[in-house]
Amino acid sequence: MxxxxxxxxxxxxxxxxxxxxxxxxxxxxxxxxxxxxxxxxxxxxxxxxxxxxxxxxxxxxxxxxxxxxxxxxxxxxxxxxxxxxxxxxxxxxxxxxxxxxxxxxxxxxxxxxxxxxxxxxxxxxxxxxxxxxxxxxxxxxxxxxxxxxxxxxxxxxxxxxxxxxxxxxxxxxxxxxxxxxxxxxxxxxxxxxxxxxxxxxxxxxxxxxxxxxxxxxxxxxxxxxxxxxxxxxxxxxxxxxxxxxxxxxxxxxxxxxATNEIIEEGNRLLKLRNRLENQLSKVDGLQINGQKQDRLPNTTNISIHGIDGSKLLRQFKNLAVSRGSACNANLVSPSHVLKAMGHSDELALSSIRISLGRQTTEQDIDNAIEEISSVVDRLKTVSL
Incomplete structure (x- = not known):
């Protein structure tokens, strides 16, 4: 592939x-x-x-x-x-x-x-x-x-x-x-x-x-x-x-x-993460998990209300992100982390983790924002 x-x-x-x-x-x-x-x-x-x-x-x-x-x-x-x-x-x-x-x-x-x-x-x-x-x-x-x-x-x-x-x-x-x-x-x-x-x-x-x-x-x-x-x-x-x-x-x-670049790279990733989250926060029904807490500069976890989690990741044609749950063979179970935080099974299954890295650019973030927003809008329209 x-x-x-x-x-x-x-x-x-x-x-x-x-x-x-x-x-x-x-x-x-x-x-x-x-x-x-x-x-x-x-x-x-x-x-x-x-x-x-x-x-x-x-x-x-x-x-x-x-x-x-x-x-x-x-x-x-x-x-x-x-x-x-x-x-x-x-x-x-x-x-x-x-x-x-x-x-x-x-x-x-x-x-x-x-x-x-x-x-x-x-x-x-x-x-x-x-x-x-x-x-x-x-x-x-x-x-x-x-x-x-x-x-x-x-x-x-x-x-x-x-x-x-x-x-x-x-x-x-x-x-x-x-x-x-x-x-x-x-x-x-x-x-x-x-x-x-x-x-x-x-x-x-x-x-x-x-x-x-x-x-x-x-x-x-x-x-x-x-x-x-x-x-x-x-x-x-x-x-x-x-x-x-x-x-x-x-x-x-x-x-x-990492010893030589950890501060500089962390600051760069934090700016990209903030750009990502500021735009995604405008998507109807989307919430950022743990947003108000001290977090790694590269990590965003989002849940989308009203979205079928089984369809969510399959709709991303150009993004490699992680499902907010553990996958074992053909069995998909809700994330134990999000459930412990009070999420319902349905919402936990409608969650994804986005984690940025050294290769991530501002253009990548803009493209990701566009694709995630487009997929969420499309799935919400289908579910109406």
Missing amino acids: STDNKIYLDHNATTPVEPTVLEAMLPYFTEHFGNAGSDHAFGWYAEDGVETARMQVAKLVNCRPVEIYFTSGATEAANLALFGFCENQKVKGNHIITCKTEHKAILEPMEELERRGFAVTYLNVDGEGNIDLHQLEEAFTPKTILVSLMYANNETGLIHPIKTIADIVHNRNAALMVDMTQAVGKIPVDLKNLDIDLGVFSAHKMYGPKGVGALYVSKKKQLTLRKTLFGGNQEKGMRPGTLNVPGIVGFGAAAAL
């Missing part, structure tokens, strides 16, 4: 690899192909590439390189963190606090932890997607060991007040894990200032390659995670298996790029 003339507005799903990132990776597929665990020149060169990337990633999020462990992605990192930490803390307690709007990469491990005997409290959110900090405080029990909350929501872009949450959690002698996948590379993330204990993020959300992510483990409190994977001592035993050296090098290159 040709993607010519298509406008890609789904950067929260994945991003294209930047040419400079690809250029940095290519030698590690061919001339510098060694195994980073090999004790000879080829291995040493590969290991140097990995450690350079570790420093680049650590610099982006302002932590120590020794606190970064490379994984196959944020989902694997989340599993390592959740199961490794919680299983190691059973003597202290078995209670975990999270939120109903977390990504499935967090919610599904939580379900498994419940099957293993842990108790999980799922915080509610208001109509804009915010958690109630008083409800968070009241959710603690003497057995609470961990709070797991995302930095920025993947569907709405809403940003949680992580520093304030960290203070609440630490005052209760629990640990804080943060899914930072949508935040890192889009907005400044300062781990020393945020004072979180565990964090996960991924390269492919920030113009790096797919198949590589990072687990952050703070050394400040000397946290220990029980091993959940076995078969080698790579990444200090945290994540055994041959390292994906080209992918890790690409992760580092993408981190270096």
